[in-house]
Amino acid sequence: MATRPVTDTTPQAPAAPNPSFSPLYQQIKDLITRGLQGGEWKPGELIPSESELARRFGVSQGTVRKAVDELAAEGLLLRRQGRGTFVSTHHEERVKFRFLRLVPDGEGMAPQPMERQFLECKRVRATHEVARALGVKPGDGLTQVRRLLLLQGRPVVYEEIYLAGAAFRALTAERLESYRGPLYALFESEFSTRMVRAEERLRAVNATPQEAQWLQVDPGQALLLVERVSFSYSDRAVEFRRGLYNTQHHHYRNELS
Amino acid sequence: MATRPVTDTTPQAPAAPNPSFSPLYQQIKDLITRGLQGGEWKPGELIPSESELARRFGVSQGTVRKAVDELAAEGLLLRRQGRGTFVSTHHEERVKFRFLRLVPDGEGMAPQPMERQFLECKRVRATHEVARALGVKPGDGLTQVRRLLLLQGRPVVYEEIYLAGAAFRALTAERLESYRGPLYALFESEFSTRMVRAEERLRAVNATPQEAQWLQVDPGQALLLVERVSFSYSDRAVEFRRGLYNTQHHHYRNELS
DNA sequence: GAGTGGTCTAGACCACTCC
DNA sequence: GAGTGGTCTAGACCACTCA
The missing domain is CATH 1.10.10.10 (Winged helix-like DNA-binding domain superfamily/Winged helix DNA-binding domain)
Incomplete structure (x- = not known):
C-alpha cells in the first residue's frame, strides 16, 4: 500500500486550481x-x-x-x-437483518429464527433479464440457488438466487445445507465476496399455481415480489435475487428520510 | 435563543466525569x-x-x-x-420523490407528471388502528383525505390520508384542488408542519371489488399496500397514510445498505 | 495504565457563489 | 473582493476497553 496520497504536492503546499479536484x-x-x-x-x-x-x-x-x-x-x-x-461482516448479530426487511406483524420485534430449506443448487445460463441485472452477457454461466424460508414450519419466502463470478462455481447443495448462519456470511467466508449494498424493486403479484404450492397458499393469492441486485466492493453486481414473500402475517419494513 | 450551550463549565475547563454526558x-x-x-x-x-x-x-x-x-x-x-x-423544504425539485418511491418500470428515470384527483376531505374519528399509529386516542378527531394519483389518465395509486393536529381542521377540498405541488409542500406552507421522516409497512393484498373499481383493475388483482406513518420535528407522528399501488407497470424502489 | 476512538479548539487555505 | 461552506492540520483532553 502506498505511503503517500495520490497527489503531486505536499498537503500544505499551495496548489494551482485543479480541474479534477479530489479531496x-x-x-x-x-x-x-x-x-x-x-x-x-x-x-x-x-x-x-x-x-x-x-x-x-x-x-x-x-x-x-x-x-x-x-x-x-x-x-x-x-x-x-x-x-x-x-x-463489517455479515456474521454479526447486529446486521443480520439489514437485507431481509420482512418482519412479523406483531409489534414485538421478535427476532425470527427462520428455518431454511434448500430446494436446488445448479449451474444455469443467464436469461436476458438476469443478464441485464448482473451486467453479464445472456447465456453466460451462473450459479442458481432455490430455497424456502420457513417460520414455525410454514413457508414464508421462496427465493431464486443467481450468482455471477467464477468463485461460485464451487457452491454446492451440501455446503448450503451444512452451513449455519446467513447466506451472505457464507459468501464472505468461503467465496471472498462481501455484499456491500443492494437495490430492490417491489411489486405485488398474484401467485401462480406453482408458486402457490411452494408457499402453501391459494393460487391467485397476492404475494410480494422482491427483485434484488446486490453489489460488492466497487459497485460490482454479484447477485440477482427474485423473492416471493407471503405477507399475510409478515410485512416489509422500510424507513424514509 | 440561548447564547451559551447548556453546560455548567466553559468548553475548555476540565470537567468531572459526567454520567449523563452529552457532547x-x-x-x-x-x-x-x-x-x-x-x-x-x-x-x-x-x-x-x-x-x-x-x-x-x-x-x-x-x-x-x-x-x-x-x-x-x-x-x-x-x-x-x-x-x-x-x-430543507418539500418545495424543492430535488426531494419531491423522496417519499413516493413508486417509479415506472422503464429503465429511463422519467420524472412522472402525476395527476391528482381528490375524492374527499372530511373530519372523521380515529379508529383503533389509526389511533395507535398516530399516538392519539381512539375516537379523537382527524382530518381524512382520499385521493387518486393517475398517470396518463389511468389510476395508479389510491390513498387514504389521516392527519392529526388541530391545524389540519382548516384543510378543505377546495384548497387541495387548487394547490399545485406536493401535498407535503402544502402542509409546510400553510399548516406549519414539515414532514421529516416516515416509516412504511408494505404488504401484497388482493383487491376488493371496491378497490378494484377505484384503480380500474380486476377484483382479486394483487396490489401493493403501503402503510405510512410520517413524523415531523421531534418525532411527532402527524400523518397516517394507507396507500394501494397498482404495480402492473410501476414498482417500488428501495436501496439497502 | 496504555491504547483506541470521540470531542473540541484554533487557525490556515481552498472552492464556490454572488455582487 | 467578500462571504460562504469544504478541506486540512496540530494539539489537547475525554470516554471507553482491556490487560
Whole structure:
C-alpha cells in the first residue's frame, strides 16, 4: 500500500486550481477501500488505528478520521470506541437483518429464527433479464440457488438466487445445507465476496399455481415480489435475487428520510 | 435563543466525569432543531453562517460544523457551498420523490407528471388502528383525505390520508384542488408542519371489488399496500397514510445498505 | 495504565457563489 | 473582493476497553 496520497504536492503546499479536484480524505477512502477489496483486511478483522493510518498515508489524523467516518456511515467499517475500527461482516448479530426487511406483524420485534430449506443448487445460463441485472452477457454461466424460508414450519419466502463470478462455481447443495448462519456470511467466508449494498424493486403479484404450492397458499393469492441486485466492493453486481414473500402475517419494513 | 450551550463549565475547563454526558455538538444540534421547530428559520430559508452560529452559541466553528453536518445528513438542512445552509423544504425539485418511491418500470428515470384527483376531505374519528399509529386516542378527531394519483389518465395509486393536529381542521377540498405541488409542500406552507421522516409497512393484498373499481383493475388483482406513518420535528407522528399501488407497470424502489 | 476512538479548539487555505 | 461552506492540520483532553 502506498505511503503517500495520490497527489503531486505536499498537503500544505499551495496548489494551482485543479480541474479534477479530489479531496485528500476521498483519496484515503479509496486507499482503504482498496485494502478491503484486496483482502488486506478481512471482514471481522481490526484495521490499523487512526494514528497508524495517518502515519502510513502521510496525512493528519483528522483526515483519516473523516475518511473512516464516511466508510463507517456506508456500512463498510464499524467503529467501536476504546477497541478500534473493524471491517463489517455479515456474521454479526447486529446486521443480520439489514437485507431481509420482512418482519412479523406483531409489534414485538421478535427476532425470527427462520428455518431454511434448500430446494436446488445448479449451474444455469443467464436469461436476458438476469443478464441485464448482473451486467453479464445472456447465456453466460451462473450459479442458481432455490430455497424456502420457513417460520414455525410454514413457508414464508421462496427465493431464486443467481450468482455471477467464477468463485461460485464451487457452491454446492451440501455446503448450503451444512452451513449455519446467513447466506451472505457464507459468501464472505468461503467465496471472498462481501455484499456491500443492494437495490430492490417491489411489486405485488398474484401467485401462480406453482408458486402457490411452494408457499402453501391459494393460487391467485397476492404475494410480494422482491427483485434484488446486490453489489460488492466497487459497485460490482454479484447477485440477482427474485423473492416471493407471503405477507399475510409478515410485512416489509422500510424507513424514509 | 440561548447564547451559551447548556453546560455548567466553559468548553475548555476540565470537567468531572459526567454520567449523563452529552457532547457539545449534540446540544448545538438540539438548539438548531428547536429553532427549526419554533419557526425561527422556515423551510427554504437561509440559516446563519457557521461562524455566526459559532459566535452565537459560544463554541468553535468546528463544533457547529459537526452539528450542521449531521442535521444535513438527516435531511433537515441543505448545505450549498458558497451560498450557505438552507432549511430543507418539500418545495424543492430535488426531494419531491423522496417519499413516493413508486417509479415506472422503464429503465429511463422519467420524472412522472402525476395527476391528482381528490375524492374527499372530511373530519372523521380515529379508529383503533389509526389511533395507535398516530399516538392519539381512539375516537379523537382527524382530518381524512382520499385521493387518486393517475398517470396518463389511468389510476395508479389510491390513498387514504389521516392527519392529526388541530391545524389540519382548516384543510378543505377546495384548497387541495387548487394547490399545485406536493401535498407535503402544502402542509409546510400553510399548516406549519414539515414532514421529516416516515416509516412504511408494505404488504401484497388482493383487491376488493371496491378497490378494484377505484384503480380500474380486476377484483382479486394483487396490489401493493403501503402503510405510512410520517413524523415531523421531534418525532411527532402527524400523518397516517394507507396507500394501494397498482404495480402492473410501476414498482417500488428501495436501496439497502 | 496504555491504547483506541470521540470531542473540541484554533487557525490556515481552498472552492464556490454572488455582487 | 467578500462571504460562504469544504478541506486540512496540530494539539489537547475525554470516554471507553482491556490487560
